[in-house]
Amino acid sequence: MPTILPVKGTRDFFPEEKAFQRWLYEKIREVSEQFGYQEFDGPFLERLDLYAAKSGDELVQEQSFVFPDRSGEMIALRPELTPSLARMLATRSKSLPRPIRWWSYGPFWRYERPQKGRSREFFQWNIDLLGVDTPQADAEIATIAAAFFKSAGLSPNDVRIKVNNRRLADAQLQSIGFPLDRRLNIFRLIDRRVKMSPQEWEEYAKEIGVDATQLAGLKDLLADRLAWRTFEELAEFFEAVEMMGAGDYVEYDPTVVRGLDYYTGTVFEAYDAAGEERAILGGGRYDNLVADVGGEPLPGVGFALGDVVTGLVIEKYGARPSLRSNPAEVFIPTFDQPSLGEALRLASELRTAGLRVEWFPEITRLSKQFKYADRQGIPLAAILGPDEIQADQVAIKDLRTGKQVTIPRSEVSALIRELLKEEPKA
RNA sequence: GUGCCCGUAGCUCAAGGGCAGAGCGCCUGACUGUGGAUCAGGAGGCUGCGGGUUCGAUCCCCGUCGGGCACCCCA
Numbered sequence: 011m012p013t014i015l016p017v018k019g020t021r022d023f024f025p026e027e028k029a030f031q032r033w034l035y036e037k038i039r040e041v042s043e044q045f046g047y048q049e050f051d052g053p054f055l056e057r058l059d060l061y062a063a064k065s066g067d068e069l070v071q072e073q074s075f076v077f078p079d080r081s082g083e084m085i086a087l088r089p090e091l092t093p094s095l096a097r098m099l100a101t102r103s104k105s106l107p108r109p110i111r112w113w114s115y116g117p118f119w120r121y122e123r124p125q126k127g128r129s130r131e132f133f134q135w136n137i138d139l140l141g142v143d144t145p146q147a148d149a150e151i152a153t154i155a156a157a158f159f160k161s162a163g164l165s166p167n168d169v170r171i172k173v174n175n176r177r178l179a180d181a182q183l184q185s186i187g188f189p190l191d192r193r194l195n196i197f198r199l200i201d202r203r204v205k206m207s208p209q210e211w212e213e214y215a216k217e218i219g220v221d222a223t224q225l226a227g228l229k230d231l232l233a234d235r236l237a238w239r240t241f242e243e244l245a246e247f248f249e250a251v252e253m254m255g256a257g258d259y260v261e262y263d264p265t266v267v268r269g270l271d272y273y274t275g276t277v278f279e280a281y282d283a284a285g286e287e288r289a290i291l292g293g294g295r296y297d298n299l300v301a302d303v304g305g306e307p308l309p310g311v312g313f314a315l316g317d318v319v320t321g322l323v324i325e326k327y328g329a330r331p332s333l334r335s336n337p338a339e340v341f342i343p344t345f346d347q348p349s350l351g352e353a354l355r356l357a358s359e360l361r362t363a364g365l366r367v368e369w370f371p372e373i374t375r376l377s378k379q380f381k382y383a384d385r386q387g388i389p390l391a392a393i394l395g396p397d398e399i400q401a402d403q404v405a406i407k408d409l410r411t412g413k414q415v416t417i418p419r420s421e422v423s424a425l426i427r428e429l430l431k432e433e434p435k436a
Numbered sequence: 437g438u439g440c441c442c443g444u445a446g447c448u449c450a451a452g453g454g455c456a457g458a459g460c461g462c463c464u465g466a467c468u469g470u471g472g473a474u475c476a477g478g479a480g481g482c483u484g485c486g487g488g489u490u491c492g493a494u495c496c497c498c499g500u501c502g503g504g505c506a507c508c509c510c511a
Contacts, residue, residue, distance in 0.1 A: 015484090015502070072437075073509070090511085118511080123437080125505070134511060205507090289511065316511025345469075380471040395469060409471065 019122070019130025025335035031133070033333055034162075034317060035115055038135045041158045042113040045150065047137060050112045052094030058084040060093045060303065073120045075130075087119040090314065091136040092272070092296065093303065099140065100305025108141030127288040127319040135291075138312030143297055145243050148276040148311050149250035155280060155291060155313060156256035162320075163329030169290065171256075172263035173248075173278045176294070178241045179267060186227030196220075196228075197267040203232060204265065204285075231264060238262040247276060272296045276311065282323045290323055291315035334387045338368035339430055341383035341409075343376055345395040356394050356404065356422075363423040367392075384409055390429055392422060 016022065023031060042049070058076055075087040088094060091114060099110065114136045124130055137154060139147050152171055159169050179197075180190060188196055195218050203211060215225050231237070238244035244262065251260045260278075268277040277294035281287065293313025300308035324330050342357050344350060353369060360367045368388065370379045383391055393405035393414075404422045407414040408429055417425055 018502075120510075122509070124503080128510075132511065292511065314511055319511060343470080375468075376470050377467060382471085384471040391470080393470080397469080407470070414470080
């Protein structure tokens with residue numbers, strides 16, 4: 011029992027979990043680079059003022075880790091990346107060639123109550139396309155999300171990317187008589203539609219001052235799954251998504267509105283198809299943010315995907331790969347004192363040949379050593395005992411099949427490469 | 437921040453106001469040049485922590501810390 015507990019809401023990454031984290035990172039990197047995006051990162055510490063400018067009030071005031079540094083400056087552990095991105099771009103927006111396509115993967119902190127799919131320290135993939143404000147740019151971002159899901163083994167039956175547009179939502183709300191200054195209340199009402207029973211929802215609507223006519227209009231709006239067709243920006247968006255081959259993942263959803271204040275156009279969220287988990291990703295277009303933190307106006311669109319919910323959803327739909335946390339390809343057992351030196355020499359030779367080699371650092375029963383190699387999932391063993399040394403040979407055992415052959419020492423690395431090719435790591 | 441539920445071995449869980457258990461995992465041996473299977477044995481616990489009630493608390497009560505779920509919010 012540890013006497014010092016880990017910090018609430020943090021996770022220890024034992025090798026097995028770290029292997030999954032790394033797999034996730036590799037998928038993210040592959041997809042990002044496939045679309046030509048460059049990796050970047052911001053600092054983990056930012057001045058609190060940066061977020062006070064534009065993030066949602068609750069995110070800044072109640073959900074950030076905030077502390078004064080030794081000079082009294084108020085510092086926040088970054089709760090999201092977009093303001094840092096905007097700040098970085100504000101300093102260079104005139105010199106960077108556009109469009110700007112950047113992505114990042116790293117840790118974020120939010121002081122929230124931990125529960126399923128939500129921790130206080132988590133990782134996020136952020137990907138953004140800046141310098142253009144076309145519907146096709148929005149479509150590329152949605153397509154990247156779809157490409158990631160596909161690459162991670164999640165089909166359109168497993169996950170859905172739901173899209174709306176704030177300007178469309180604003181226009182719709184005005185058309186049924188809601189003033190724009192009340193739209194945040196209405197967005198909240200819309201957000202709760204699926205979380206409450208119809209009766210509860212209607213009562214909540216009355217409470218916040220929605221009259222019967224407005225309520226009827228709102229219900230019609232939320233039931234209209236085709237409104238995007240008459241809104242040019244979304245119509246072009248969906249056309250482009252279709253052309254880029256991601257149409258089967260992406261759908262219009264009038265209930266998606268997003269909480270962050272800085273979104274100005276297209277907004278999207280992705281959920282598991284059963285709708286049981288939290289949002290896998292969320293994002294949208296933020297055309298005023300860079301100007302708001304002191305730069306030249308620079309339109310942008312992007313999303314953030316969290317590692318916790320993503321892991322849950324991958325687990326749930328059976329897409330979790332079986333990963334080995336031990337990277338060794340070849341295991342070399344240790345026989346006795348006289349042969350120890352040759353075993354080390356062989357290990358060194360094989361490493362020089364580019365192989366990942368692990369040897370047993372103790373002279374003990376071979377059964378124990380092979381058992382260890384088996385538990386670690388190491389596919390091959392290179393056996394160099396007194397007999398083999400005598401004959402200048404090495405025995406190669408395939409631990410996956412149990413087959414063993416003895417060959418001249420000079421042919422060892424070639425045979426190992428051959429055997430490793432035969433059966434890709436399970 | 438609010439409400440409800442739960443903390444027993446590394447993991448999953450039993451028991452129950454009176455000696456704290458099982459399975460899996462780990463270690464050892466059967467097996468002195470070869471893993472997976474089987475069998476036998478072993479280690480591992482202040483029953484989350486602190487207080488209270490009691491002759492006696494792992495069990496009942498209170499607090500606290502941690503976890504889960506629903507709000508809130510959000511990745």
